[in-house]
Each structure stands twice: as structure tokens, then as C-alpha cells.
Amino acid sequence: MSSSDSAHQITVQPSGRSFSVPAGQTILAAAIAAGIGLPYGCKDGACGSCKCKKISGNVTHGAHQQKALSDAEEAAGYILTCCARADSEVHIEARQVTDESSYPIRKLPVRVAALQRRSHDVMQVRLQLPAVDNFRYHAGQYLEFILKDGARRAYSMANAPHLLQPGAPAVDLHIRHMPGGRFTDHVFSALKEKDILRIEGPFGSFYLREDSDKPIILLASGTGFAPIKALLERLQHLGSTRPVSLYWGGRRPGDLYLDEWVRSFQAQLPQLRYVPVVSDALPEDGWAGRTGFVHQAVLDDCADLSGHQVYACGAPVVVDAARSSYIQQRSLPEEEFYADAFTSEADKHAG
Structure with missing residues (x-):
């Protein structure tokens, strides 16, 4: 042998x-x-x-x-x-090796409790969890749908775990339509309330490091906002006083599909600074806010990140650009950059 x-x-x-x-x-x-x-x-x-x-x-x-x-x-x-x-x-x-931070990974059936369009191409899917299963996760982690042929699709939980209702726990996912995508085509055309799906989770090492008092920069592109939303809810739940800056980027203003939610949430987290950034606004959008690439907005605002933590989530090109530029140009310690790049099936099979 x-x-x-x-x-x-x-x-x-x-x-x-x-x-x-x-x-x-x-x-x-x-x-x-x-x-x-x-x-x-x-x-x-x-x-x-x-x-x-x-x-x-x-x-x-x-x-x-x-x-x-x-x-x-x-x-x-x-x-x-x-x-x-x-x-x-x-x-x-390897860093981040923990005992107490890992929750058991479970496979379980879930029922579609609600479908809500958040924008033309983002669906909020609420999944009812089995009340007896005690599914536990960290804000920022993700689950995987197990499709009939064994293929998998990963999505982050968009609500912090303390918000799960006893007796009727449900998690929210923000699913962007990828035309031609086998799973998202189904979500946007055929999925309906009460459908039963199968999931496994929680997965991922993207979660709030609560043993630090460093200022936080949250960087999201598109539906990368989903786990960032859960982190914000977690910070509020902890009563954290750490300074928090959220930079959320999209191509058009409509891509910031929970913009109003963020603005109202600032009342619950007064130290939250919100910087929405749009890269490809059209004249009819009437956009008067920040423009360009969202990772660049952080570079423009912050001359020194040596004392910060950064949590970045979204398109791999955004996460990769943020990681390299913040570490090399703004002195961010490499171990203080936490990321979850949303890799699509096309990303995974790229050359």
C-alpha cells in the first residue's frame, strides 16, 4: 500500500x-x-x-x-x-484555528417560507428551519443547497442568529439571478412558497472577531451585503461601540437593494458610517453620491489601515483588489483582512 x-x-x-x-x-x-x-x-x-x-x-x-x-x-x-x-x-x-467557534455541520430539509423581490435581479428567500434541529451558525457564515444530482450552491445567511425565532427559526438569503444559471433560473422562475429544499451548513470562517476593539471597515459588493448585514446585526446585539464604516458598491443605485434598511439601522448602531458607491450610474438614476469602484473609495478615505480590521465580501475581483491594495498601500495587517469571495460556478471553473 x-x-x-x-x-x-x-x-x-x-x-x-x-x-x-x-x-x-x-x-x-x-x-x-x-x-x-x-x-x-x-x-x-x-x-x-x-x-x-x-x-x-x-x-x-x-x-x-x-x-x-x-x-x-x-x-x-x-x-x-x-x-x-x-x-x-x-x-x-494556519491562523483562526478555534475550538469554541465551530458549530456542528448539519444536513437538513428546509421549507421556503417567503420569496421577496429586493430588486430586479435579487430575491430574498426565507427558509424555515426544522424547529427541533437547533441549527446554529455565526453571523457571516454560509449554507449550501444540495441539489438532486449532488451539485451544491452556496449562499450566506443574511440575518444574525440571535434573530431566529424560537419555535419557528428561519434564515434569509439574498440570491442574485445569474441568467442561464441552473439554480438561480429556478429560483426566479419556478421556486414557490412551501417548496422543500435540502441544505448543509454552516460553513466558512467569515465571522466577526469579537475579541478586538479595532475600528471595522465592512466592504460589500452587490449581494455580498448579505453576510455584512448579519455582521451589523451582531455588532448591535453585542452593544459594540467599535467604529464601523460600511462601504457598499453596485453598478447602479438599484443594486444597493437594502439601502433604506441600512439608513434606518444607523439609529440602532449610531457609530455606523455608511458610504454607498455606484460605478455605472446612468443620467436617469439621478445619482449624487460616491462613484467609482467601492474598494477604491476606502483607499480615498483612509490613509492608514494599520489599526483596523476589514471584512470584505462580494465579487472575487473586488475582494482581491481590496486585499492587495489595503495590505500593500495602507499597511493593513494581513491577518486583519477577513473575506468571503462570492465565487459563482463560472468563477470556480475559470481557467
Whole structure:
């Protein structure tokens, strides 16, 4: 039996925690099963959120995108745990390894409780959870729909968990229509109230770090606002006094589909500063606010991010641009950039 056919031990530094990876399973999948809170996002080799340094050992990578892990990074010893399989005992260095922060991942049926159009191409889908299942998650995390053929689609919960009603818990998702997209075409044309769907979750390491008092910048593009909304509700629930700046970007004003909600929420979170940014406004929009790319608006406003935390969510191009520019140009500590890039099926299978 070759070394790749047997289980291998993975040790995570600096925590010293370890777990076993069965043959054929990725390091990340085994970590999730063991309740080890490694950072990750898409689980498909597209976003790079799970990238970490390999201290020792050998791994074999499955298919992944160059922007998630370049050849140079791989040669320097970096790995993507979502698509790396262990060929020996492996030691890695990864942040965000937690015990108490991980909730059990469950598969469960959900019922469509309500469908509400938030804009021409954004549907708010409310999912009724089984009252007996006690589905728990962190504000900012996501769930996955399991389709009939086993394919999956991931969406973030848009409401903080403390808002779940006892006896009738429900989560809200913000789903953007991707024309030609198998799942979103169904949502916008055929899905109806009382339909039963199957989900698994919670997933993701995008959640509020509550042990810090640093000022927060929340950066959202499009429906990347969904988990950001949950973070705002969590901050209010905690009674946090941390300064918070929300930058929300869209192509047209209508893409900021809960603009009025944000403005009214400022009364509950007085330290919240809101900066909506529109990149492609038309004359008939009558837009008088900030224009351009949303990540650039932060650069324009902030000369120094060395004392901040940034939570960024939305299109991968926005998240990637924010990460590199804030770290390189504004001295943001790399470990204080938390991201969830919304990778579509097209993104995942790009070259």
C-alpha cells in the first residue's frame, strides 16, 4: 500500500492541534469533519481563503486556479487545504484555528417560507428551519443547497442568529439571478412558497472577531451585503461601540437593494458610517453620491489601515483588489483582512 493510500496526520501550528486525513480526502474536508476551524471560503480552489504555509510534509494538489495559488506560491511552500491531499505526515501554519467557534455541520430539509423581490435581479428567500434541529451558525457564515444530482450552491445567511425565532427559526438569503444559471433560473422562475429544499451548513470562517476593539471597515459588493448585514446585526446585539464604516458598491443605485434598511439601522448602531458607491450610474438614476469602484473609495478615505480590521465580501475581483491594495498601500495587517469571495460556478471553473 502506498503512502497516498493510508491516513496521515496533520498538525496545525501555532495551536498544536492535530487531526487525521483519510486517503482520498482533502485536508480541509478532514479538518471540518474533526471540528478544526481552519480558514476557508469557496472549498473549490477558486478564492484562496484557505491558503496556508506548509512547514513540512508532502501534499498533492487537485485542480485549482492560479489566482488562488500561483506556481510561485506553491514552490514557496504554500498550499490550498481545500484541494490538497496529504501524501505524508504534514505540518501546516494556519491562523483562526478555534475550538469554541465551530458549530456542528448539519444536513437538513428546509421549507421556503417567503420569496421577496429586493430588486430586479435579487430575491430574498426565507427558509424555515426544522424547529427541533437547533441549527446554529455565526453571523457571516454560509449554507449550501444540495441539489438532486449532488451539485451544491452556496449562499450566506443574511440575518444574525440571535434573530431566529424560537419555535419557528428561519434564515434569509439574498440570491442574485445569474441568467442561464441552473439554480438561480429556478429560483426566479419556478421556486414557490412551501417548496422543500435540502441544505448543509454552516460553513466558512467569515465571522466577526469579537475579541478586538479595532475600528471595522465592512466592504460589500452587490449581494455580498448579505453576510455584512448579519455582521451589523451582531455588532448591535453585542452593544459594540467599535467604529464601523460600511462601504457598499453596485453598478447602479438599484443594486444597493437594502439601502433604506441600512439608513434606518444607523439609529440602532449610531457609530455606523455608511458610504454607498455606484460605478455605472446612468443620467436617469439621478445619482449624487460616491462613484467609482467601492474598494477604491476606502483607499480615498483612509490613509492608514494599520489599526483596523476589514471584512470584505462580494465579487472575487473586488475582494482581491481590496486585499492587495489595503495590505500593500495602507499597511493593513494581513491577518486583519477577513473575506468571503462570492465565487459563482463560472468563477470556480475559470481557467
